[in-house]
Amino acid sequence: MRRPRSASVLLSVLATAAASAGLFLGAGPAAQAATTAATPLPAHVFAPYFEAWNGDSPAALAQQSGAKYLTMAFIQTATRGSCTPYWNGDSGQPIAQSEFGADFTAMRSRGGDVIPSFGGYTADNGGTEIADSCTSVDSIAAAYEKVITTYDVSRLDMDIEDNSLENSGGVDRRNKAIKKVQDWAAANGRSVQISYTLPTTTSGLADSGLAVLENAKSNGAKVDVVNLMTFDYYDGASHNMAQDTQTAAAGLRDQLADLYPDRTASQLWGMIGVTEMPGIDDYGPAETFTTADATAVYNWAVSRNINTLSFWALQRDNGGCPGTGGSDTCSGIAQDTWYFSHTFAPFSGPGGPVTDDYSVDIVPGAGTVQPGASATATVKTSVISGNAKTVALTVTGAPAGVTATLSPSSVTAGGTSQLTLSAAESAAPGTYPLTVTGASGSLSHSASFTLSVTSPGGGGGGAVVNGDFETGSLGPWTCESGGAVVTTPVHGGSHALAAAASASQTGECTQTLALSPNTTYKLSGWVQGNYAYLGVRGGATASVWTSSSGWSQQSTSFTTGSSGTVTVYLHGWYAQGTVHGDDISVTS
Known part of the structure; x- marks a missing residue:
């Protein structure tokens, strides 16, 4: 790089x-x-x-x-x-x-x-x-x-x-x-x-x-x-x-x-x-x-x-x-x-942990599920030091209407478990942080997973959920302070995204996607404002930016890594004022 x-x-x-x-x-x-x-x-x-x-x-x-x-x-x-x-x-x-x-x-x-x-x-x-x-x-x-x-x-x-x-x-x-x-x-x-x-x-x-x-x-x-x-x-x-x-x-x-x-x-x-x-x-x-x-x-x-x-x-x-x-x-x-x-x-010193220790990771680290459907991820454990111990796995943070299960619920360090997230038709759209914890004796390690529940109708944008913001709410997008869905200015429909950059923040708004591994995608969207950045990070890195008083279409291509997980973002720049985005999509 x-x-x-x-x-x-x-x-x-x-x-x-x-x-x-x-x-x-x-x-x-x-x-x-x-x-x-x-x-x-x-x-x-x-x-x-x-x-x-x-x-x-x-x-x-x-x-x-x-x-x-x-x-x-x-x-x-x-x-x-x-x-x-x-x-x-x-x-x-x-x-x-x-x-x-x-x-x-x-x-x-x-x-x-x-x-x-x-x-x-x-x-x-x-x-x-x-x-x-x-x-x-x-x-x-x-x-x-x-x-x-x-x-x-x-x-x-x-x-x-x-x-x-x-x-x-x-x-x-x-x-x-x-x-x-x-x-x-x-x-x-x-x-x-x-x-x-x-x-x-x-x-x-x-x-x-x-x-x-x-x-x-x-x-x-x-x-x-x-x-x-x-x-x-x-x-x-x-x-x-x-x-x-x-x-x-x-x-x-x-x-x-x-x-x-x-x-x-x-x-x-x-x-x-x-x-x-x-x-x-x-x-x-x-x-x-x-x-x-x-x-x-x-x-x-x-x-x-x-x-x-x-x-x-x-x-x-x-x-x-x-x-x-x-x-x-x-x-x-x-x-x-x-x-x-x-x-x-x-x-600086001769050794690390001398106890039997392990790590817990989730691959991919984020996923999207529609009401009435399910999504999966793999919980991986690894031996860090000493001998492999039995690790009991639990998951917390699932919202109402989403059932989270682990199979198996106990592994020997070095083994894997499947995390399954099943969303009922009543599951509310939004982005939810889940935590998988692995416990063994007095040791406890955890890993985070970001779950996005889509609205029943999706919301145009290919892999992006609510990319046109026509639900009238942010979910499953998350923004820094002041970020919101607004009714003016808009590029298409009746809503758009406002990212509130200030002297102390870029106003970043993000959505994490679980895409296919090692696959090329196109990110595109309409933006306006001073130093409006549209991009992805995480499992891939790509971005474009512009300064425009009117709507300007921006696009860039990226290729996912082995996990397929990326985070799409829109943000402005310090002290440059609010930027707006609309009709944001990721397509293969």
């Missing part, structure tokens, strides 16, 4: 780059130092990114913030076509003990360490990411080895985004070089991990990111951690950043399960990392990661036993610029200095 970003958002590529020009694989200083084995990172590690270009001391800021581990950004070449890596692509900052070596030693003396990171947005955009720049696999591998041995590190991360995702030659060279480094490390008794830091959608990797992992597997390169950049979505939607982190990671888990079918659920979660951007990211206020989000993500990361927790970047962890987005030096929100570091720091 592409999106513009400043150098500050050059999030993660943890992979160490580089070697001097002319350094050959298995020769020179890298090979001579190969017998020194670095201390492995803990099973769980909090390692925020550190902006290495601004003159700060990583050891000093690590001590001040309490972040014992840092991801050092970034290593790249100085010019296109070069095979020589430098910190920040600056030829005055070579890969040598003279650059950061004393800082790294000080951090290790306090029980911490560093993860050198290759790439980042600037390198990926400018052709100076080393595998894009250098055409020799051996030279790339030698560069990685030099970083490993110069700084005695146990993990390299590859931050691959923007143009580097589309450079198939660079993708292939990088993974071939990683395989050579892993063979070299094994022959010399070293433990070296590789992490890939990749952009994400709210439901998992886009095709370009997944292709990087598929190429790694085809080249025999082991990927230890896949680190998602859970910010800068640039999809035109408002976001609950903590919830979007969880859905993005769950989507990645499913993608990794397809790629590595022999791995357990616990092992798959143990391959996942997430990197947040505290405060207002580069996109703007619609993508704001709050202090409350930090607590929610921390608790979720511990419960899922993921590998890596990070954020961009350590120098932003202060409240010095309220209202400013995408700054290199502050978060843009009111916060105590080092709040996010202090919240995430306890994550």
